[in-house]
Amino acid sequence: MEKKIKLRDRIKDFSKSEFNSDFDKLQNDQRSDVLLHFYIKEIHNKTKTEISQEQIEFGNVDGKDDLSIDFIHKDDNVVTIIQAKYRGTTIENEPHENIIDFKSVINRLIDNEFIPNKKLKEILTDINLDSDEFNMIYITTAPITGHSRTESNIEPVYSNKIPDIGDRVNYIFLDGKDLNDELSNAIAMSKGFNDEEFELYAYNSEDFGRQILSVEVNNRKQCILAVESTQLVNAHNRVKDNLFNLNIRNFIGNSIQNKRIKRTIEEDAKNFYFFNNGISCLSNQITIDQKSGKVKLKGLQVINGAQTVKSLVLGHKKTTLLEKPVVLVRITEIAESYSTERVFIDSITKFNNSQNIVKVSDFRSNDPIQIDIQRKFAKINLPGTTKQVTYLRKRTDDAGKRTNEIIKFEDFCKALHAYMIDPISFSSSTSYLFDEKGGYSKIFGDGEKVDEYILDEEFEKRAAIWWLVKAFSEQILIDRKEASELNKNALQGRWLIVYASRILLERFFGDPYKPISKHYKSGWHMGQGKIGEWYLDLYKLAKQSVIYLYTTDQQSMKGFLHRNWLRNQSTVEKIKNYCLNAPIKEILPSPNKD
Numbered sequence: 001m002e003k004k005i006k007l008r009d010r011i012k013d014f015s016k017s018e019f020n021s022d023f024d025k026l027q028n029d030q031r032s033d034v035l036l037h038f039y040i041k042e043i044h045n046k047t048k049t050e051i052s053q054e055q056i057e058f059g060n061v062d063g064k065d066d067l068s069i070d071f072i073h074k075d076d077n078v079v080t081i082i083q084a085k086y087r088g089t090t091i092e093n094e095p096h097e098n099i100i101d102f103k104s105v106i107n108r109l110i111d112n113e114f115i116p117n118k119k120l121k122e123i124l125t126d127i128n129l130d131s132d133e134f135n136m137i138y139i140t141t142a143p144i145t146g147h148s149r150t151e152s153n154i155e156p157v158y159s160n161k162i163p164d165i166g167d168r169v170n171y172i173f174l175d176g177k178d179l180n181d182e183l184s185n186a187i188a189m190s191k192g193f194n195d196e197e198f199e200l201y202a203y204n205s206e207d208f209g210r211q212i213l214s215v216e217v218n219n220r221k222q223c224i225l226a227v228e229s230t231q232l233v234n235a236h237n238r239v240k241d242n243l244f245n246l247n248i249r250n251f252i253g254n255s256i257q258n259k260r261i262k263r264t265i266e267e268d269a270k271n272f273y274f275f276n277n278g279i280s281c282l283s284n285q286i287t288i289d290q291k292s293g294k295v296k297l298k299g300l301q302v303i304n305g306a307q308t309v310k311s312l313v314l315g316h317k318k319t320t321l322l323e324k325p326v327v328l329v330r331i332t333e334i335a336e337s338y339s340t341e342r343v344f345i346d347s348i349t350k351f352n353n354s355q356n357i358v359k360v361s362d363f364r365s366n367d368p369i370q371i372d373i374q375r376k377f378a379k380i381n382l383p384g385t386t387k388q389v390t391y392l393r394k395r396t397d398d399a400g401k402r403t404n405e406i407i408k409f410e411d412f413c414k415a416l417h418a419y420m421i422d423p424i425s426f427s428s429s430t431s432y433l434f435d436e437k438g439g440y441s442k443i444f445g446d447g448e449k450v451d452e453y454i455l456d457e458e459f460e461k462r463a464a465i466w467w468l469v470k471a472f473s474e475q476i477l478i479d480r481k482e483a484s485e486l487n488k489n490a491l492q493g494r495w496l497i498v499y500a501s502r503i504l505l506e507r508f509f510g511d512p513y514k515p516i517s518k519h520y521k522s523g524w525h526m527g528q529g530k531i532g533e534w535y536l537d538l539y540k541l542a543k544q545s546v547i548y549l550y551t552t553d554q555q556s557m558k559g560f561l562h563r564n565w566l567r568n569q570s571t572v573e574k575i576k577n578y579c580l581n582a583p584i585k586e587i588l589p590s591p592n593k594d
Helices: 007-019 028-049 054-060 097-105 105-111 120-123 146-152 174-189 229-244 255-267 269-275 306-318 338-352 368-378 409-420 437-446 458-481 484-492 493-507 529-556 562-565 569-581
Strands: 072-074 078-085 133-140 169-176 197-201 212-217 220-228 279-283 283-290 294-298 302-303 326-333 390-392 405-408
Touching: 007 028, 007 174, 028 054, 028 078, 028 133, 028 174, 054 072, 054 529, 072 120, 097 105, 097 133, 097 146, 097 174, 105 133, 120 562, 169 174, 174 229, 197 220, 197 229, 220 229, 220 283, 229 302, 229 306, 229 326, 255 269, 255 306, 269 326, 283 326, 283 437, 302 306, 368 390, 390 409, 405 409, 409 437, 409 493, 458 493, 458 529, 484 529, 493 529, 493 569, 529 562, 529 569
Parallel strands: 078 133, 133 169, 279 326, 390 405
Antiparallel strands: 072 078, 197 294, 212 220, 220 326, 279 302, 283 294
């Protein structure tokens, strides 16, 4: 699979599809920007945590005085900083000076001696250097070899103003080959659960030989053994990140844990077994040969310990370890079909990952209510088309036919929260959006408990919200192309416009759901027919309200910060008050009379 993947060709195709631009005709800085977008959308989003298009726009700070930061994004207390360099095929090695410069970013932020550009300055107001964790990612299409590779492996010397900062910073340097490997991982993740056959050999200690503990509880087989890290690395190299399809994929989410694992691998490999909790796996079939100390497996999924495995893979890749770490492995057998064991798999995965700090959308994607929503969306064929609606609960789910109308779980949740609750609480907090006591229970329950299934009436409300948000989002993209710079900035508040439309419907109809619920199957188009014209009028009123308030505050508020305005609770209150009380011409009496 890896041999078939040509990274540069994929980037060129991406440039054409995403930006409608001929990559070969772009300037070097434009090519690097395409590489940045390609990495986030095609690699990072599929193997790590999701960064939306809106967040990509917010976080792209490349330009004069960017302090060697092209992109910066904060989710909960984890900050991702990316620098992207597209190099031509004639460049034999990434300059080591650039590696050193990127490793100095944190110190530049700490010492505050350099003045960042306006966009970066606004984002930095959200970042807490005393407590946040930092994933520093440097990507280049050139090779990182020789002195440059050596420099990339050396830990920076940090400013002593914040003594523990080094423990919270994790550096990742990816060259063309590494990016190709990461792209292979992303593609492997989309291929579903692997059914490869694996063999693991128990660690052979001098005193006790190879030992495998075999147990059976509730008619379910399980084995526990210690293995040399090389076996896990080889398993990963065979199927890439497909090994983690059932895992809560946040294995770079905790840089402190990563650094500790890495440090133990490099400095105290012989005691790794004692310091590490080990990994938990599932397999369709376990066959144990006690005599040889061998376990044969059909299919293998690491459900807890992805950070450990990935750290071992990186450790083996960077250097030849003199002593191979030993890892404790627990494997539980499940039925041949993953789907028939879904409830058990969900439970064991959830409880094996309960200690993780960052809860991404995948953690909730198998909830019964999400399965129910998926079934209900699947029954919808968009009126006047042959399109079927596909609700993707997981990022690795098969989207089906290319002509299908795709709804991504995380996008759906954000749309619902922006309309039903508020447009800002989830803006930089994945954990809030998918926390059962946070936003998740508010949009799929009573605010305290998540429902097991969704009533038809409630589904229709949420489906109708989605089509409204989708149409509004598409219209905003059109409007931004011709808007003034000031209005372009205001139109970045997509969720604010969505929220404003809800308040307007409350004002004119007393109910933000009844006027739109009948349109849960979609079938309308913005500006077409009476219904489409009604939605366009609603959109224009909501848009004008946000632009008016943005322009007013931008001109009158001292120290106005664009990013802060879009994410401030006071902005939400202003929108609510304005939409409820301002002298606005009424929209059409009813959207349901065509």
